[in-house]
Amino acid sequence: MRDVYTVKLSRLSDEVLEMGNLCGQAIMKTCQLLASVEVREAATKEIGRIEKEIDDKEHNIEALCMQLLLKQQPVGTDLRKISAALKMVTDMERIGDQATDIAEILNTGSVHVPVTAIPLQEMADYAMHMVNDSVTAYVEGKSDLAKKVISSDDILDNLFDKVRNALDQNTMDFSSDEVLDLLMISKYYERIGDHATNIGEWAEFSVDGIHRNGDSISDLFNPDSL
Structure with a gap:
């Protein structure tokens, strides 16, 4: 019975x-959209497919956590690791949503690509590294x-x-509509970075048993928090 438990815990990771x-991957695809109009259709479809996979993963992980x-x-x-995963998947699901939102703006808005006059690509790259590092x-x-991830959120800000x-x-290089789209x-x-920071905080909690918001294990299983 314990072997089954160990296998499931490993599967959770x-x-x-x-x-x-x-x-x-979803964030990386938005970088491609910023860089070239030629990949727009293929990259947008791929982001949609990835978002669906992210949603499926969220449900699978939640089910696995509840089984454990x-x-x-x-x-x-082990309890901290499982309870942290339940919290983290919500942030990861929202990251997928926001990558999709970025793709929608680039497809339906007024932004001309490639965008090189402002450091959007740098923001995207940094956000992607924050997400990868927090999960790692x-x-x-x-x-x-x-x-390190938690402290680096200021850099993305x-x-x-x-x-x-x-x-x-x-301002002479962009229309007012472009400015609004680029700001969005x-x-x-920036919000993706916030979610990566949240993931980092739960990763820290899973290791050290300390959460910066003062949440306890009992708080995690309050029905209003799930």
Whole structure:
């Protein structure tokens, strides 16, 4: 019976890693959309497919977590790992949604690509690395890496400010509609960074048993929090 439990716990890490990789792929596809109009149709379809996979992964991980919690009654580190995964998948699902939102803006809005006058690509790359590192911190139990992700959120916030300043300084290069669309895209990347930070905080909790918002294990299983 314990062997089944160990296998399922290992599978949980694999599923979370796969979901994180899908989020990274979705962000990478938005980078392609920013760089070239020629990939627009293919990249948009791929982001839609990836978002569906992310949604499926969320449901699979939630079901696996509940099986582990109800049938095995884990304690200690295992309980933290499982409960953290339940929280993390919500942030990862939203990352998929926001990548889709970025693709929709680039497809239906007024933005001309490639976008090179403002550091959107830099924001996208940084957000993608934050997501990848936060998930790696959870899967590999690296508290230091989780802390690094959490502290680096300020860098993405600063990049968002750079985008706003660049748009202010290059008003002649963009229409008012383009400015609004580009600001919205940059805001989505900034939100992706916020979700990566949340994931990093739960990764830290799974290792150290400490959450920066003061959540306890009992808080995690409040019906209103699930």
